Amino acid sequence: MNASTLKQVALVEKKPPRxxxxxxxxLLGFIVPILVLLIWQAAGSSARFAGIVPTPWQVALSWYDWIFGSPGLGLNPYLGTWVSNVSYSAMRVFQGFALAMLVGIPTGLAIGWSRLVSDMLDPMVQGLRPIPITAWLPFSIAVFGIRDMGSIFLIFLGGFYAIVVNTTQGARDVDRNLIRAASMMGATSSQLLRRVVLPAAMPSIFTGLRIGLGIAWTAVIVSEMVAVKSGLGYVLWDAYYVGRMDIVLADMVSIGLMGYISDRLIVLIERRVLLWRMLQNH
Structure with a gap:
């Protein structure tokens, strides 16, 4: 066994088991949530916040009834409605975010690749991007009414700008040597865009997708508070209106959980699509 082989064996042995x-x-990921729960429990049990901030145990019990309770039994209107409301919100996020992807990625690539398209579209994108989602609510209600399309429109706006900006930056940061090499081999402009620019911009595109998805969940909650009458956002506002802070907090945890799960799905897809990058880094 030569010295090179011995060195490789030593490196493998030093590497901790997966x-x-x-x-x-x-375990490290549980440290901060446990600290938050302890602080929350102390605050909910104190005289200062008693009756205002329910304890984690009270929220957990209400959340359980919200998920597993039988609808229509008793005076609790939230019994057994969690799954349906999560489904409504998730479907709206999926529809609005898918539309944002279909429009945002090609638009970002075009702006980052073509000076002409950049001059035409980028000023408008940068001018509209700072307008908050809440400012679009009156316009959405006036145009679409109290229907799903108004919520989907707001979700689309929330995800669109993050996707466009990150995709544009990814297309502009492509190594020019790669473009020159492909051009010297006879690649056309469309082939350069599809086979060089798009793959090289993928890390930035996925960054935009993750940011845009987070904004999309914010947009769906805002829109459901006003523009539609179902979903997690609607339950959040309704529970606050009737003083059910236990449901409000359970709703907030549900939103965070759904956002986390959807983000992990994007990360999983990213790892599959950018497998070449992970192998290169290792």
Whole structure:
């Protein structure tokens, strides 16, 4: 066995087992949530916030009834409605975000690749981007009414700008040597865009997708408070209106959970699509 082989064996032996590394990461991920729960429990149990901020245990019980309760039984209107409201919100996010992807990625690539398109579209994108989602609510209600399309429109706007800006930056940051090399080999402009610019811009595109998805969940909650009569946002506002802070907090946790799950799905897809990048880094 030569020196090079011995060195490789030593490196492998020094590398911690994957299972123990994942366990360590999982345990570290629980530290901050546990601290938050302890502070929350102390605040809910104190005289200052008693009756205002429910404890984590009270929220957990209400959340359980919200998920597993039988609809129509008793005076609690939230019994057993969690799944349906999560489904309404998730479907709206999916529709609005898919539309934002279909429009935002090609638009960002075009702005980043073509000076002409950039001069035509970029000023408008940068001018509209600072307008908050809440400012579009009156326009959305006036145009679409109290229907799903108004919510989908706001979700589309929320995801669109993050996707466009990051995709544009990714297209502009492509190594010019790659473009020159492909051009010297006879690649056309469309082939350069599809086979060089798009793959090179993928890391930035996925960054935009993750940011845009987070904004999309914000947009769906805002829109459901006013523009539609179902979903997590509607329940959040309704529960606040009737003084059910336990449902309000359970709703907030549900929104965070759904946002986290959808973000992990984007990350999983990113790892599959950008497998070449991970192998290159290792």
């Amino acid at each position: 299972r123990s590394q994942m366990l360590k990461q999982t």
